[in-house]
Amino acid sequence: MEFAELIKTPRVDGVVLHRPFMPTVEGTLCLTGHHLILSSRQDNTEELWLLHSNIDYIEKRFVGSLGTIIVKCKDLRIIQLDIPGMEECLNIASSIEALSTLDSVSLMYPFFYRPMFEVVEDGWNMFLPEEITLTLLTDEWRLSSVNKDFGVCPTYPQLVAVPKAVDDDTLRKVATFRHGGRFPVLSYYHKKNGMVMMRAGQPLTGTNGRRCKEDEKLINATLRPGKRGYIIDTRAINVAQQAKARGGGFEQEASYPQWRRIHKAIERYNILQESLIKLVEACNDQSQSMDRWLSKLEASNWQTHVKEIVTTACLAAQCIDREGASVLVHGTEGTDSTLQVTSLAQIILDPCCRTMRGFQSLVEREWLQAGHPFQQRCAQSAYSNSKARLEAPVFLLFLDCVWQVLRQFPCSFQFNEHFLVLLFEHAYASQFGTFLGNNAAERLKLKLPQKTVSLWSWVNRPQEMERFLNPLYEPNNLVIWPSVAPQSLLLWEGVFLRWNRSSKCLDEAYDEMVHIIEYNKELQSKVNALRRQLAQLETGDGLLETP
Amino acid sequence: MEHIRTPKVEHVSLIDRASPRKPCVGTLYLTASHSIFVEHDAERHRETWVLHSLVCLVEKLPTTPAGCPLLLRCRNFQVFQFIIPQEKDCQDVHASLTRLSRPERYAELYCFSFNPNTDKEAREEGWSAIDLQAEYRRMGLPNHLWQLTMANRDYRVCDTYPSDLYVPKSVTTPIVVGSSKFRSRGRFPTLTYYHRDNHATICRSSQPLSGFSARCLEDEQMLQAITSSNPGSSFMYVVDTRPKLNAMANRAAGKGYENEDNYSNIRFQFLGIENIHVMRSSQQKMFEVCDLRSPTMTDFLWGLENSGWLKHIKAILDAGVFIARAVAEEGVSVLVHCSDGWDRTAQACSVASLLLDPFYRTLKGLMVLIERDWVSFGHKFSHRYGHLDGDPREVSPVMDQFLECVWQLSLQFPCAFEYNERFLLHLHEQIHSCQFGNFLGNSQKEREELRVRERTHSVWAHLWMNRADYINPLYRPDHSQTQGVLRPATAPYCFKFWRGMYCRSEQVHQRPPTVTDVLTTVREESQQLEAELSAQQEVPRGTAHPASEQENGDFGKDAYDERHSQDEHSE
Secondary structure, three states, rough: HHHHHHOOOOOOEEEEEEOOOOEEEEOOOOOOEEEEEEEEEOOOOOEEEEEHHHHEEEEEEEEEEEEEEEEEOOOOOOEEEEEEEEEHHHHHHOOOHHHHHHHHHHHHHOOOOOOOOOOOOOOHOOOOOOOHHOOOOOOOOEEOOOOOOOOOOOOOOOEEEEEEOOOHEEEEHHHHHHHOHHHHHHHEEOOOOOOEEEEEOOOOOOOOOOOOHHHHHHHOOOOOOOOOOEEEEEOOOHHHHHHOOOOOOOOOOOOOOHHHHHHHHOOHHHHHHHHHHHHHHHHOOOOOOOHHHHHHHHOOOOOHHHHHHHHEEEEHHHHHOOOOOOOEEOOOOOOOOOHHHHHHHHHHHHHHHHHEEEEEEHHHHHHOOOOOHHHHHHHOOOOOOOOOOOOOOHHHHHHHHHHHHHHOOOOOEOOOHHHHHHHHHHHOOOOOOOOOOOOOOHHOOHHHHOOOOOOHHOOOOOOHHHEEEEOOOOOOOOOOOOOOOHHOOOOHHHHOOOOOOOHHHHHHHHHHHHHHHHHHHHHHHHHHHHHHHHHHHHHHHHHHHHO | OOOOOOEEEEEEEEEEEEEEEEEEEEEEOOOOOEEEEEEEEOOOOEEEEEHHHHHHEEEEOOOEEEEEEEEEEEEOOOOEEEEEEEEEHHHHHHHHHHHHOOOOHHOOOOHHOOOOOOOHHHHHHHHOOOOOOHHHHOOOOOOOOEEOOOOOOHHOOOOOOOOOOEOOOOOOOHHHHHHHOOOOHHHHOOOEOOOOOOEEEEEEEEEEEEOOOOOOHHHHHHHHHHHHHOOOOEEEEEEEEOOOOHHHHOOOOOOOOOOOOOOOOOOEEOOOOHHHHHHHHHHHHHHHHHHHOOOOHHHHHHHHHHHHHHHHHHHHHHHHHHHHHHHHOOOOOOOEEEEOOOHHHHHHHHHHHHHHEEEEHHHHHHHHHHHHHHHOOOOHHHHHOOOOOOOOOHHHOOOHHHHHHHHHHHHOOOOOOOHHHHHHHHHHHHHHHOOOHHHHHOOOHHHHOHHHHHHHHHHHHHHHHHHHHEEEOOOOOOOOHHOOOOOOOOHHHOOOOOOHHOOOOOHHHHHOOHHHHHHHHHHHHHHHHHHHHHOOOOOOOOOOOOOOHHOOOOOOOOOOOOHHHHOOOOO
């Protein structure tokens, strides 16, 4: 298919662009296969380059022959284009609609994007599964290639870490007992006390309480003698009960006597999607009263979801660090709420995950390799009218939770809020291939490493990285326990109010903060140099004085 | 001392709300001014001091096997829970504290016994540190448009106003007297803020006694004179900060609001700030939310909405924004009033001043602003903050709301304020605690009668001495955010719940350091490094900015005893 077929009118002159907190620009609108471009052809105004894949929804309005297209983006920005001529406007609108909803992944921009920078360190090779997990391995764990051809579990990577005592045949049997073949694998190894966090899909116990000896053996193999472990089921007990009717279920006490099961209620799918839609609608309503705002914020339930996820992650971390127990986390498929909990728990427990590199590795390991279906979940954002089926802001919620912890521990993270916002943007629309596909198998088939550029290749260039480093960072090797009180969890303004309020004063404050710290460093080095000089002088004097 | 039934109780537990399972055991002492809890732990020997005047409620909870729980709720929203082994002791402590926390006479208040080891000279210097005449001079008064009137010397015209007031040059004493007779409690229109750039002013008064049809020639002349003293505009705004309904109801009682037909060249506007009773119950509802044990997000957000608190804060800030915009952007003078003109009027005028003039965003400027718009203009501190056991219907968090407006603004403009959150919190505490004489009584006249300048100390000197604790590290006098008029956004989502104020019982030492804490430390370190460098060689140019050092010496000697400044949680 040629993009040209979809572009009925490639350019229109005299288009006026309105953007939040920026002066209006009049210029020429161009449509290319992947971009909507507006250029005034003057040097002093910024051009607009908008990826079609970033467009969530468009609205058309007409006043006489002047058409207006309201473009609502997946990053939650809303822009307005005034286009003279009804026909041009209709053509542009239908082209944008077609180009922003391309079905085929291989037509996406990352396959066409050529980097304007030299790739120094290829992001595709930075976090190979072998390297990721090898660091975690002890004599109790091994890497298994039972899923080499994705036959055992289509959503797992080729290599997974499992207890050494369990062989591949057992894994194959366990896979038949777990949803989507997602048998329990190692997610995190707590060096401090050797406890582990595992994740899996729900056990397929069904209504008649099916058992699987191999499954019991596998997870029991992770327990120290005489110790008990915790199973954290991310579903409310009634939801887990209902799952039995569809062949799913949860671990019965009788079959898993060494495990204590705890149910938490983390929502999924359309409930999250609707929550996002309501929240964004509330944030965009400029004319409302305080009562209406607070009531809409409450009704969106977004903050409740954040609180539930942080609370569950704290629970998992507590079991491991305070109780000295191993933990198995699962929900239904083990690709959404499970990953929110396991990844956030690692942020709490492991100082490495709070570094730039470590956080990228966490996203790679616990989200991309672990088979979170990015393509499905991030196909639509908050403005889409189409009925959400597979879309859900699961990853955005995770980023929101990380932001909450970062805000509570402003010195413990090497990266800043901008980095989290960047990941949100790129998960939904990107020139990079990192978030394409739904799992490792799909990415391999799409040959992403060969055909696209990794987001990490770009982010880790020193000149880019600088913007994402937290100037207050002081490595903190402790476990950090965030407060989950409702008054401690705030609305993430950097994402949800980003286009509704000017950030000028906050940006200035950030610059001021950087300035204070840089100035301190400058003084430090001057004083150190001076002290060295003085020390040299003293010894020099000493030499002169000796006869 | 006669109210102390038992001066000392042993084996008392203090429960930390954050970790209630690990109480610390110690001895509770009752003194004339404080409850002091001394931990037994030999290593830490931590002391907790609670000022009696800060306690607003002493509550005895049902006896448990561990003993009798006693809950102290403080006006600064701290909560202390003790467990006293013997029922009898608990009763005694309860009775003593109940009496001690409700003084009946001014003479019982802490400020009359508080003695920070300073000599007479330093005390007097402390009192003269904030000089309102200097403030009017700073604004450019008197000038060819405005003059100091002698009408209220010895509080002859209005006993809740200060004696020195500014009125338009054309206004004679008979006009002042006439106008004052037409205003509630004689609070005639007078200047509070003068905008040098364009001669526009903010004036304040109480409501007119207009009823349904009454007029007063002198009052009309007064307003005409205010309009005429602003050469840039042919009209003025008259702003009634009350909701229209309340103002109309007042007409039946012979009060009310200005009729636009009777006054030439005024534009009348209601601003809809609720009265003190609504605000009191709103804050009460918000405390109930903060007090919930492990609330869900829904409990919290619903409770916050239901309390209406942020809605009221928004109304006050909106009022300030309206006035500031009229003055700065339209160049129009504004007369602000409510009923008596000492609560909502004070809030609206001081918020507007803060938006208009960068001076009030400095440490000293905020002190001056509070001294002018609140202290001198007769905000009823003793009634509103329940200094003495009295009518609970007079109590209302008027000043709390002003301080919260300042805090909300500092969120939007992080570099614009010289002071930090801690300063606002300490101010709040001082307003309630009566450790200093500044906020005693209900008017300037009362304070003179109480001879506070001779018998007590000034809080401003105390705060100034500890100013290093109150500096916002992001503030720079030459920063663009610091300059000119602030134009805050007032969409509902711009208002935040003030956790630092209302969640005091969360143990501060368990929280990770805030950005402000870290930056303050870094800046202090930089200053030391600068000192070390300048001792050896020149300092790198253009970067040094310790704002706090500019006005050094304005406040006299640092003669106050440090220990008295940290009553709570001192080591």
